[in-house]
Each structure stands twice: as C-alpha cells, then as structure tokens.
Amino acid sequence: MISRITIGLFVAAFVLSLGAVGSVPQSTATAAEMQSIMSEGGRIYDKWYKVVGEDAPKKAHPAYPADKKYAKKPKSNWRCKECHGWDYMGKDGAYASGKHSTGIKGINGMAGADPVKVVALLKDDTHRLGDLMEDEDLAKVALFVAQGQTDMGNYIDAASKSVKGGDAAKGAAYYNTICANCHGRDGTMPKDMGKSLGAQMGNPWEVMHKIVNGQPDEKMPSLRAFGMQPVLDIMAHIATLPKKTK
Ligand code: HEC
Ligand code: HEC
Known part of the structure; x- marks a missing residue:
C-alpha cells in the first residue's frame, strides 16, 4: 500500500505545479484537488487526446493486436479504455470476448500502487506516451489508476x-x-x-x-x-x- 504521505507529496507537488495554491489552506486544497484530479484522470483514461486538446495519433498503437477489430482505428486503439476496459478489468472483464476483446490485462491490479510507478509505465515502450502528453497529465491519469478506480x-x-x-x-x-x-x-x-x-x-x-x-x-x-x-x-x-x- 502506498502511504498517505507519498500521495500527499505527490498531489501537493502538482497542486503547486498547477498554481492552485492561493489563499485556500493547503490541506483543504489538497483534499478537494484529489477529487478533481482523479476525475480528470478518468476522462484522460476515456479519451486522452480530447482532454489534452490534441488530434489522435495517425498510426495504430504499437501494443494493439494487429488481428483485432480496431487495429486500423488509431482514434480507438490509443484510448486506455480500448485495451483495459470501462470496468478496468481488461481480458478478465466485459472485454473478455466480443469486438473489443484484445487479451490485454486490466489496470485493476495497479489500484493502490505508487502513482509515480504508473507514470513511469506510461512512458515505457509499451505505452510511449512520454512525448505525447505532459507530465502533469500523465500524473493525473496515474492518480486515477492508483487511487480513483471504481470497483464496478x-x-x-x-x-x-x-x-x-x-x-x-x-x-x-x-x-x-x-x-x-x-x-x-x-x-x-x-x-x-x-x-x-x-x-x-x-x-x-x-x-x-x-x-x-x-x-x-x-x-x-x-x-x-x-x-x-x-x-x-x-x-x-x-x-x-x-x-x-x-
Ligand atoms: C452540461 C451538459 C451536460 C450535463 C449536465 C450532463 N451531461 Fe452527459 N453528456 C453531455 C454531452 C455533451 C455528452 C456527449 C454526447 C455525445 O456523445 O454527443 C454527454 C455524454 C454522456 C454519456 C455518454 C454518452 C456517449 O455517447 O458517450 C452519458 C452516459 C451521460 N452523458 C450521462 C449523464 C448523466 C447521468 C448526467 C447527470 C448526472 C449527465 N450526463 C449530465 C453533456 C452533459
Ligand atoms: C494498445 C493497447 C494499450 C493502450 C491504449 C493502453 N495500454 Fe496500458 N497496457 C497495455 C499492455 C499490453 C500492458 C502490459 C500488460 C501485461 O504486462 O501483460 C499494459 C499495462 C498497463 C498497466 C499495468 C497493469 C498491471 O497490472 O501490470 C497500467 C496501469 C496501464 N497499462 C495503464 C494504461 C493507461 C492509463 C493508458 C492510457 C493512458 C493505457 N494503459 C493505454 C496496453 C495498452
């Protein structure tokens, strides 16, 4: 389990980076920010390129299986939800079968993980998001993964x-x-x-x-x-x- 202090520091760091610390006491700002950051992270999970105001990449996501239904649709196959599911369970959930199935695991195993590790994962060779999203946005979706998943x-x-x-x-x-x-x-x-x-x-x-x-x-x-x-x-x-x- 990640400690409260780590999360506090993590969020405080980007509350600061967002310039959100004004006259509001730090503790209140942090608790309120947590909710809105996780929500925004959830919307990034849904369709990140819309949230960050970019066009979807033109080429298929390299981790999307070439023989599956959305292989020729980068607008779909770059969305987190397309590989990991709306229920966050990937191949163990609603996307176990049917047109959205990919055989890729969910993100549910990372609930409670250190969000800093999730950010690192999103920059790795599987996800390759380091050049496509700002660290701040990666941090938001990482906080959603680590602390914001609904156990559907x-x-x-x-x-x-x-x-x-x-x-x-x-x-x-x-x-x-x-x-x-x-x-x-x-x-x-x-x-x-x-x-x-x-x-x-x-x-x-x-x-x-x-x-x-x-x-x-x-x-x-x-x-x-x-x-x-x-x-x-x-x-x-x-x-x-x-x-x-x-
Ligand atoms: C300020 C306007 C607004 C309010 C208030 C609002 N929505 Fe939406 N909602 C939208 C828009 C715009 C879309 C995107 C519609 C589209 O796909 O064209 C949307 C999409 C959705 C979708 C997904 C549909 C899709 O095709 O992607 C659901 C589900 C939904 N809303 C439910 C709700 C519920 C439940 C509430 C109340 C708790 C709510 N909305 C309140 C504007 C709103
Ligand atoms: C094209 C498919 C694809 C997309 C899109 C995608 N991922 Fe992944 N993701 C993978 C694959 C493949 C793995 C590695 C799974 C494995 O180790 O078996 C993975 C692993 C993960 C893991 C680790 C899960 C674990 O328990 O080890 C997390 C967290 C994750 N992805 C989050 C995201 C987020 C957040 C996004 C959107 C910003 C995203 N992914 C978009 C394919 C994708």
Whole structure:
C-alpha cells in the first residue's frame, strides 16, 4: 500500500505545479484537488487526446493486436479504455470476448500502487506516451489508476448488466435536476449522441465511468465527490428511460 504521505507529496507537488495554491489552506486544497484530479484522470483514461486538446495519433498503437477489430482505428486503439476496459478489468472483464476483446490485462491490479510507478509505465515502450502528453497529465491519469478506480463488480451484475442497490425514484429526482438540462428528461439529447441514455445502459460500465468522471472535453459534471449512492440511483432511473433514439 502506498502511504498517505507519498500521495500527499505527490498531489501537493502538482497542486503547486498547477498554481492552485492561493489563499485556500493547503490541506483543504489538497483534499478537494484529489477529487478533481482523479476525475480528470478518468476522462484522460476515456479519451486522452480530447482532454489534452490534441488530434489522435495517425498510426495504430504499437501494443494493439494487429488481428483485432480496431487495429486500423488509431482514434480507438490509443484510448486506455480500448485495451483495459470501462470496468478496468481488461481480458478478465466485459472485454473478455466480443469486438473489443484484445487479451490485454486490466489496470485493476495497479489500484493502490505508487502513482509515480504508473507514470513511469506510461512512458515505457509499451505505452510511449512520454512525448505525447505532459507530465502533469500523465500524473493525473496515474492518480486515477492508483487511487480513483471504481470497483464496478460491487455495483453491476455482469450477467444481467443491471445496477445493484440503486433507488430509481431518488435517481429520477437527481437526473431531472442534474442531467435533464443537457440530456432531456427522456435521455435522447443532445441530438448528436449516437444512442439514447436508456440504450447506453447496454454498457453499464461505460455509463458508470462517465457519470463518476464526466465526459472528455464537455461541460458534463463529474459526480465523483458525492460517492457512489447517487450514481447508482441515477443509473437505476436511466435504465427505465426509452431505448429508442429520436
Ligand atoms: C494498445 C493497447 C494499450 C493502450 C491504449 C493502453 N495500454 Fe496500458 N497496457 C497495455 C499492455 C499490453 C500492458 C502490459 C500488460 C501485461 O504486462 O501483460 C499494459 C499495462 C498497463 C498497466 C499495468 C497493469 C498491471 O497490472 O501490470 C497500467 C496501469 C496501464 N497499462 C495503464 C494504461 C493507461 C492509463 C493508458 C492510457 C493512458 C493505457 N494503459 C493505454 C496496453 C495498452
Ligand atoms: C452540461 C451538459 C451536460 C450535463 C449536465 C450532463 N451531461 Fe452527459 N453528456 C453531455 C454531452 C455533451 C455528452 C456527449 C454526447 C455525445 O456523445 O454527443 C454527454 C455524454 C454522456 C454519456 C455518454 C454518452 C456517449 O455517447 O458517450 C452519458 C452516459 C451521460 N452523458 C450521462 C449523464 C448523466 C447521468 C448526467 C447527470 C448526472 C449527465 N450526463 C449530465 C453533456 C452533459
């Protein structure tokens, strides 16, 4: 296990590097920063090149198996989630089979690891991200890997793809006040969203990741700081919304 001191130092170092230390007492800034840093790290995990404002690399990721479905799609095969899964379990999770399967292991084994080691790993010959991302952004996704993963197996029944322990009535109230402005009460907005939110519940791991961490390069909120209960309630409600896309 990594010590609190190491994490404190790690975060303090880049709270300083972000210039976020103002009149706020250091301890408060650090606790609050932890949540937003892990959320941003989660969005980097989702689609890093969008978050850092770059185009995706033009050539396939060298670690992506050439015989798999997304081998010719660098926009997909450079995303952390494409190799390691929305549930962070890689070949041991939802990507064990189907079009997204790669045989690559998850990142779940690194939960609790030293984030500094994760940064080193992201610069290694497998990942080659050292020239593509700033250290600060690598540190954010490393903190997500080390401290910010959601143990989705606790909340999602893989066989039925349903959420456990959510209260749909409470979730409706949360959804209508937090999400409906952008997504519509029936979950069919915005118009360019490929599938309605109801239909997206066919992949509850992705929905959970996005509600906890937010959507890359969009103004969508991250609910990470509220804990898991509101997330489960909202997902129970979304599961009742129409599956049809307008
Ligand atoms: C093209 C596929 C691919 C992409 C994209 C990718 N990785 Fe990896 N990753 C790998 C492979 C392959 C390994 C080595 C697995 C092994 O040792 O068997 C690995 C290992 C890891 C590990 C160590 C897991 C462990 O328990 O040893 C972490 C953490 C990790 N990757 C994080 C990330 C993050 C964060 C991103 C996005 C910034 C990312 N990876 C993007 C293929 C990928
Ligand atoms: C400020 C506007 C805004 C709010 C508020 C918002 N979202 Fe989003 N959300 C977006 C946008 C924009 C996208 C990207 C849509 C697309 O793919 O075109 C998105 C994407 C998503 C996705 C992934 C869909 C996809 O195709 O990638 C999910 C799931 C989602 N939102 C759920 C929620 C939930 C649940 C809430 C409330 C807790 C919420 N959103 C609040 C704007 C918002």
